[in-house]
Amino acid sequence: MYKPIAIYARVSTARQEEEETIKTQIDCLTQYAASNGLTIIKEYLDDGWSGDTLIRPSLDNLRQEAKNASWEAIL
Numbered sequence: 001m002y003k004p005i006a007i008y009a010r011v012s013t014a015r016q017e018e019e020e021t022i023k024t025q026i027d028c029l030t031q032y033a034a035s036n037g038l039t040i041i042k043e044y045l046d047d048g049w050s051g052d053t054l055i056r057p058s059l060d061n062l063r064q065e066a067k068n069a070s071w072e073a074i075l
Contacts, residue, residue: 006071008062010046016030020049039051042055 009025022045033040044058062074 002038002055003073004041004071005033006042006044006062006069006074007033007040008044008059008074010059011054032075036071036075038075042069044074 007026007029009022009029011022026043026045030040032038044057044062046058
């Protein structure tokens with residue numbers, strides 16, 4: 001069964017940004033999707049936007065696209 005999904009990843013602190021934890025998040029989400037028969041068709045990544053700011057361009061984009069998105073769920 002084909003289930004298209006999107007993923008969202010972000011860093012919470014400047015330290016996480018330096019340590020590239022967003023790559024680890026993407027790897028985990030990709031593995032989870034593969035193990036559960038999910039197909040990632042869109043990625044929303046707020047790389048470089050730590051929790052020190054409320055600016056989240058990809059999250060804002062995700063919210064705007066959610067109503068008409070071609071994906072069925074998001075991780």
